[in-house]
Amino acid sequence: MQKIFLISIFLLNIFFGVIGFNSAKANSSANDNELATSALHPKQMKWEFEGIFGRFDKASIQRGYQVYREVCSACHAMKQMSFRNLGDIGFSENEIKQIASDYLITDGPNDDGEMFERAGLPSDKFASPYANEQAARSANGGAYPPDLSLIIKARHDGANYVYSLLTGYKDAPDGFNLASGKNYNIYFEGRQISMPAPILEDNQVEYKDATFASKEQMIIDVVNFLHYSAEPEMQDRKKMGVRTMIFLFILLIILVMAKRAIWQQVK
Amino acid sequence: MSQKFSFDNQDEELSPKQQIEVFHSIENDIGQSITEKSKVASWINDRLPIVATLENTLKKHPYPKNLSYWWNFGSLAGIALVLQILTGLFLAMHYVPNTKYAFDSVEHIMRDVNYGWLIRYIHAVGASMFFVALYAHIIRALFYGSYKAPREVLWWIGIIIFLLTMATAFMGYVLPWGQMSFWGATVITNLFSAIPVVGQSIVQWLWGGYSVDNPTLNRFFVLHFLMPFLIVGIVFLHLMALHTVGSNNPSGVPMKTKKDSIPFHPYFTIKDMVGFVAFFIVFGYFLFFYPNALGHPDNYIPANPLVTPPHIVPEWYFLPFYAILRAVPDKLGGVVMMFGAIILLFFIPYLDRSKIRSGAYRPTFQKFFYVFVVNFIFLGWLGKSPAEGWYIWASRIATFYYYAYFLIILPNLPKFEKILPLPSSIDEHYQQSHKHK
Numbered sequence: 001m002q003k004i005f006l007i008s009i010f011l012l013n014i015f016f017g018v019i020g021f022n023s024a025k026a027n028s029s030a031n032d033n034e035l036a037t038s039a040l041h042p043k044q045m046k047w048e049f050e051g052i053f054g055r056f057d058k059a060s061i062q063r064g065y066q067v068y069r070e071v072c073s074a075c076h077a078m079k080q081m082s083f084r085n086l087g088d089i090g091f092s093e094n095e096i097k098q099i100a101s102d103y104l105i106t107d108g109p110n111d112d113g114e115m116f117e118r119a120g121l122p123s124d125k126f127a128s129p130y131a132n133e134q135a136a137r138s139a140n141g142g143a144y145p146p147d148l149s150l151i152i153k154a155r156h157d158g159a160n161y162v163y164s165l166l167t168g169y170k171d172a173p174d175g176f177n178l179a180s181g182k183n184y185n186i187y188f189e190g191r192q193i194s195m196p197a198p199i200l201e202d203n204q205v206e207y208k209d210a211t212f213a214s215k216e217q218m219i220i221d222v223v224n225f226l227h228y229s230a231e232p233e234m235q236d237r238k239k240m241g242v243r244t245m246i247f248l249f250i251l252l253i254i255l256v257m258a259k260r261a262i263w264q265q266v267k
Numbered sequence: 268m269s270q271k272f273s274f275d276n277q278d279e280e281l282s283p284k285q286q287i288e289v290f291h292s293i294e295n296d297i298g299q300s301i302t303e304k305s306k307v308a309s310w311i312n313d314r315l316p317i318v319a320t321l322e323n324t325l326k327k328h329p330y331p332k333n334l335s336y337w338w339n340f341g342s343l344a345g346i347a348l349v350l351q352i353l354t355g356l357f358l359a360m361h362y363v364p365n366t367k368y369a370f371d372s373v374e375h376i377m378r379d380v381n382y383g384w385l386i387r388y389i390h391a392v393g394a395s396m397f398f399v400a401l402y403a404h405i406i407r408a409l410f411y412g413s414y415k416a417p418r419e420v421l422w423w424i425g426i427i428i429f430l431l432t433m434a435t436a437f438m439g440y441v442l443p444w445g446q447m448s449f450w451g452a453t454v455i456t457n458l459f460s461a462i463p464v465v466g467q468s469i470v471q472w473l474w475g476g477y478s479v480d481n482p483t484l485n486r487f488f489v490l491h492f493l494m495p496f497l498i499v500g501i502v503f504l505h506l507m508a509l510h511t512v513g514s515n516n517p518s519g520v521p522m523k524t525k526k527d528s529i530p531f532h533p534y535f536t537i538k539d540m541v542g543f544v545a546f547f548i549v550f551g552y553f554l555f556f557y558p559n560a561l562g563h564p565d566n567y568i569p570a571n572p573l574v575t576p577p578h579i580v581p582e583w584y585f586l587p588f589y590a591i592l593r594a595v596p597d598k599l600g601g602v603v604m605m606f607g608a609i610i611l612l613f614f615i616p617y618l619d620r621s622k623i624r625s626g627a628y629r630p631t632f633q634k635f636f637y638v639f640v641v642n643f644i645f646l647g648w649l650g651k652s653p654a655e656g657w658y659i660w661a662s663r664i665a666t667f668y669y670y671a672y673f674l675i676i677l678p679n680l681p682k683f684e685k686i687l688p689l690p691s692s693i694d695e696h697y698q699q700s701h702k703h704k
Contacts, residue, residue: 052556080374146568149374153559154567230567233377233384240385241555248551252544259537266332266529266697 064225077128080149143194283417329528331516339542347397364488398584445566519625527693586650594662
């Protein structure tokens, strides 16, 4: 009786395995067909934040913030982030005040009833490049550059996806019908993305530490930063998790022993 | 009560009324009650008999001594309910049920509220864990015949709890106001328009407007806050019904003598604690390391009525019913079949005509049952697949089996199924299963 149950579960597993294999086939030669439009499966990278012992690579995240600020923030907002959050990744209070004050924030109304502009404070949210979605679309040929605060959680396999996307710009193959204003990217569904390749050459950003700003490095750093922005609690959460799980396992052993001792009395 | 019952022939089963009488006759002797030992306890009890009630539940009531870990899931569902209410309460202190602020208020909780991320993730993962416990609890009932007389009312109350929990979970998922929140709400509320004549009016009344919008969100928040307290009340009725008839057990043979039973405390208090910790380990694995594994990434995109996601899927615990809904090419037909799949459960005490209560002694039944479980999981997988190609006719076959199991297989099994010999008592069953240990 249990055999049939186990056999069915086994078959189900084979079934799901086949499905998994089939979706991995997205990367097989069938999809290397030049005129394919379905996205390739994202490259699987190793990230410092992965796994139960995941940690933030603060140096990388700081560099990633610089990449965001100098390259991405021209079009992409990050409304959920405040300047004060930068303290978590290693910026000092003075550095944060400096960064914030570089931006003009609309505030008000003042006592005359007027809105006014002032220098940013650590308590302000990151400034957005556009006033609203319509302005963003209007400036980008109808396409809306999404807010990046949560992008890593808002996409399946987010970190690998964003990494792959940023490295996935290629020349459109001959015979591929690329619509005007679109760019060819092998990791984007449909392979036609409105965003032009943002990272074009090494040293596009001048890193303040000694790290060589290769294209690859800048993309890794910005993904680390975006991951931090999406999950600022990650490190605390995993630390708490390891301690809690150890506690629970020990507690389980103790309770099972207690249960057995008490149930000895049942004849 | 020295009457001896013999049950070699399953036709000599006690009537439901007799079973209840026997159950009450084998209550444990608790000696001196707390009310006799403590003045405070007696003072309170004279004014509200809560002390005596607790004492009866924990010490006097007989529980079968052969209960397996499948009997832990009821208390696990109870713990999950308490957790959801506590975390929900604290979330509600910071959440704003307005379309302009909802998404941002959830992010505020995640980023700025002290341990807000923990409260939020406990609530989100907790909802999934609640359904794990509920489904396991229901599977136990289906396998061991816990819905059969005299437990029909207990079973019906359970289905009502299941329905209320599903409604609560559905509305709760709308609150973060992500893409899946909005579009899931749109798809499911639109189903009510299938009702002939009054359908469209009902839907607009539900929405508070002409589409899912701020009035809908606001009222869903109110109802989501309210319903768990209704559920608590109905859980009390569920426990009352249970204490009137006594627990079922893996052998399906009712408790007849004191040798069959043990008090709840200390045996099931400690066993339930083991269950809680095992439950928390699974809970913790998801909560701390993969909190979004059971969710959908699209719900981290703020709701946009102008952009439809490529695939609209509900949370995993709704997927089998979603597959049934989509299997039928007609809107009203799909709605009827989907709700029907749950309404059907009310009739199981009458559809399952077998005189043998526990599936453990019904090997033919077991084969069909395991196929039912695998089929239900398969339906779930189909629910999150696109409604195209071979998935469609697979959903139809799976839906057919779901209904056929209850409407054709269960009623007819007694005509040809093989029965294994029942133990004569719970005590005998207990001794048998402990011989090998």
